[in-house]
Amino acid sequence: MTSVSNTQCSSVRFEAAGRLVLSEARLAWRSPRGLAFGVGLPLGMLVLFGELPRFKQHPAGLGGLSRFAAEVPVLAAFVIAALALLVLAGPLTSYRELGILRRMSITPVRPVWLLAAQLVVNLAVALIALIVLFGVAVAAFGVAAPKDPGALVLSLALCACALFALGLFIAAVAPNSGTLVAIEAGSFFPLIFLAGLWVPVQEMPTALQDTSNYTALGAAVQAAQDAMEGTFPPARPLLVMAGWAVVFGLAAWRFFRWE
DSSP states (O other): OHHHHHHHHHHHHHHHHHHHHHHHHHHHHHSOHHHIIIIIHHHHHHHHHHHSGGGGOOOGGGTTOOHHHHHHHHHHHHHHHIIIIIISHHHHHHHHHTTHHHHHTTSSSOHHHHHHHHHHHHHHHHHHHHHHHHHHHHHHHOOOOOSOHHHHHHHHHHHHHHHHHHHHHHHHHOOSHHHHHHHHHHHHHHHHHHTTSSSOGGGSOHHHHHHHHTSHHHHHHHHHHHHHTTOOOOHHHHHHHHHHHHHHHHHHHHHOOOO
16 A cells, blocks of 8 residues: 555656646746757857858867867857856746745645756757757858767766756855846856857967866867867866866755755
8 A cells, every 4th residue: 555655656746847847848938048048149159150251261270170160069068058057047046036945845846846847948958959059060061070979978968067067056156136147147258258159269378278178168168079070088178077067066955045
């Protein structure tokens, strides 16, 4: 009897978690901040860069790559960073301010499921955006298809772990929605600059290159670029991303408040 009861409870909880994911997906669709920042903006930048003559150049410092080809892994990292740092934390901070998380704590639906639902929705958007981004880059602009797809998937998966852990940490420490905007901007723009969005990392001063190598985005771009060229990434960028994931994941777990 107890076994049947436990099975029924697990089934109910699984169904409730599934409905929560669908609910969060519908809310994301109605206010498509994630689609705008995670899909529209990087795809628009890809098309813009592909049409500018400057990005067709092959500077010596890029090892034979065109500026456009060097920007593709940067824009892939941009997708993940935008969703993790500009989209994920907003609803979670708002739910805490409005007391939604506190009210959920007295229902059978665990508040942590809401975090999981937000992660699932944003990771799904990231996956779609990355498929579209690489598809357009290869089909419309002649970028070579990734020569080591497995290494590319590993690189971007580690990037997602690192950046979404940072996003959860931001949601944990932001006291309110107003402060959240400043923290998001103060995290996103320096990281995306150091990843090489405006100036390729190879053309930066040595001090900035060294700094970039130890950021999650800089490491992700390096690893993704190696994978696209058919070289399995070295240990350093992979360990850097794993380190960010562990440090900020534990920090988010430690400091996240439900009310």
